[in-house]
Amino acid sequence: MDPATGQWADRKRTITAESSSRWAGSITKATHDQWALARRSQFAHIRSLESGIATITHRLSLPVGAKGSKKTPGGYRSAEEWFAKTRRLRLLQDRLQRLQADYRTGRVRVVRGGKRLLRTRHNLEAAELTSAEWRERWRAERRFLQADGESGKRYGNETIRITPEGEVSIKLPASLAHLANAGHGRYVLGARVSFPHRGDQWRDRVQANRAVAYRIHEDVERHRWYVTASWTIPPVRTVPLESVRAGGVIGVDTNADHLAAWRLDAHGNPVGAPRRFDYDLTGTTAHRDAQVRHALIRLLRWARRHHLAIAIEDLDFTTETTREKHGRRRRFRKLISGMPVSRLRGRLVGMAADLGVTVVAVDPAYTSKWGAQHWRHPLTTTQRPVTRHEAAAVAIGRRALGHPIRRRTAPPPAHQSDEQGHRTVQAAPGAPEREEPRPRALGPRTRSAPPGHGANAGDQDAQHRSERPAEHAQLMLSL
Template identity: 60%
Template sequence: MGGLRELTASFMVSGPCGVAGRDRLKYLTAQDEGVLRAVGAHQGALASRDLKARCADGLEHGAQTWAARKRELTALSSSRIAGAITKATHDQWALARRGQAAYIQKLAAGIKALRHRLSLPLGEKGTRWRERWEAERWFLAADGESGKRFGNETIRVTPDGEVSIKLPVPLAHLANARHGRYILASTAGFAHRGAEWADRIEANRAVAYRIHLDTERGRWYLTASWQRPVVQTARARGMIGVDTNADHFAAYRLDRHGNPIGGPRRFFYDLSGTAGHRDAQIRHALTRLINWAVRAGVAAIGIEDLDFTAEKTREKHGGRKRFRHLISGMPTGKLKARLVSMAAEHGLSVVAVDPAYTSMWGAQHWQRPLTTRHRKMSRHDAAGIAIGRRALGHPVRRRTAPPPHDRSDRAGHRTAQAGPGDRGREGTRPPTTDRPPGGPPPSGKRKRGTSASNTVRDAPSTHRWVQDSLMHTG
């Protein structure tokens, strides 16, 4: 057998880190709209002035100039608004630098169109464009802050939907509530993720808000957004190992020690037909897989690395032609996006593992022991176990090497498969072999001494662990 390539480490796939929802602010009074326009125009002018100062600093910008701009804006608004404006200015400057080349090419055409539209009399074609141009430059946004009431001190939305704004100092005379706040006549409620939003504000966790005017429809909207904590794997709750195939997902549930629980599960799909049909098939299969994982009570799903990184070369997947052909024929982009986002919605982590040798080693070490009269095991089912064990940080093999001669059983068949107190753990076990099920028996006596090997082994777990007894359930 030739040398096998080195396995890459498993890694946690990054899930979505933020969400947002939007609701229309209906039944605003004329006074409400007047205040929103005044606040937006005032703070927009401050943001424009700050952007001008940032552009003047150019590459000489630093922490001291940033602090000076923030102090100047604080006197005209508040410290939170000043921080939000300077942060937005910095992001806008960085974006402009990245797109400078494209901007220069389009600058001449943009100036020509702008001069033409500004030259039009009021009411002529192009006036609506001017209104949209101005509305896009208003600044009616505020970052959230955990610990503050309802998660935002500047734009506050109560659980009942009451929307209030902390007015800047020059516009404090427009306030209709205490502490320089203006309460809108409209109430807000988020149909999308409303329960999640309500849980956050009642716990005073940070929620960012943005108010903007849709000039085409003449409607005001409120957008709420927040970040989600990164979901971490809880090994104590076990893992679902998933082997990806041309027409189905082969999944197996494992406990925290890497022992298979129950029987194999298969979730079929059909990748023929149109792109919409393939996408729907993948979505339905993933829905059934995730629902089963939730019912099983696990915290993570282990899956082969279906190009969760940008690398697609032969060096990434080695000589495994079947797997390379599989991922080239699957909508892996949609599969990755759907799996990660759908798993995050249910509090599940996704662990990507190196797909090398999972089918071969799974069949060698798990297919035969788990096959019974009432349970048929395929290589794909066994590969799901191998993937799950690798995602948990355990070796694929069922047994560990015997202890040295200074231990009690003198290099006997001790394994890590049975824990203390398990029935039959001291019984005689069949000798382990390196041949797959149905293969020819090994020649000669099994070697006990150490020798050089060209077979890559799974890296052992860095922590001490003891496995439960192997369960055979019909």
């Protein structure tokens, strides 16, 4: 199937003899696209197995119960878990060897009609289907017509042509030319089609004879045929970051079931009330895509109405969902596996380019943690409680604007305050109330007196020290 080996050309010549060169190219292109997708998925699976094997090998090399660090995991908790992981390591190594052998030879495993529908055949009672109903769906998934567009051809596609008025005509192969009901070997369908979504864009393209690809497929549940139109989105235009920050941004926090968004001005201050865009990722692939698209279009229309850019985290969980990475944290692995990161990111860039909205990708490190720590409590009122995700949206927007997320950094430990000096992130020397006492922080503390309390809590000179504070000493020298 690899085009570099010449198999694609050989298959196209074979099919051309039985149909036509146009349909032969369409059929071979569809099969090759499916092969290429399976090939990329196979490569990603190999990388995932290699990462899991490396993690297990490292943990097996450590003593049982050895502690790890922030970047490297420690040893396993017990000898039983250590032994179980040795067996899993052999299993992963066997899988990796088989996949590497298939990858070297270019062999992939593709199920026409879908692997999910194939597995449903063995669970008809749970799916509430009969054998005949399943067979009908199986044939419908494997029966479709599709053709890529051609710029310069009439209405952007010579094989499947759709006029701006919705008339559909198909170029028949030579063996079926006797069935044509129009000139030049074409068959015109009796029904007309319309595109409610982006219909104006599609009409502009076909009137300009720009390439549009079509796919005709059947929906067995609704007993209807549908036509899907697609075209290539132009390259995204880059915008200087200074111009994006001028009017503020909309910070967006991505979650498994919703998008939390908050508008920020150019100074990083939240404006108005936060917004929430829900989506449901259960059900079929088409339903999940529609849910994500509906949530994104509402977000983009809100951003375009206020002429603002969108700041979103640059998340990537492709190699972070394995149990070798997160161990027994099943709920967390299920959470990040359910987040539509790649689907949402791809659709957001494409839809934003069509609507003229700028997207800013920011580093996701500590946005949820610092947002909840520094912004959730100050923004919460009696009438409007702020969630952790909404506070994270504020943190994401501030990072996109170039402002620090933390409103005040933590002071150094008590026994190291003289050694470490003042805070590393400090207000400017001329800022008012720069040396005022810190507000009381919620939560347990190891000191005997709560922070912000005591007779001399705000006076650094009154502490039991042999020298004056460094800030006051520098002030005296400057005088």
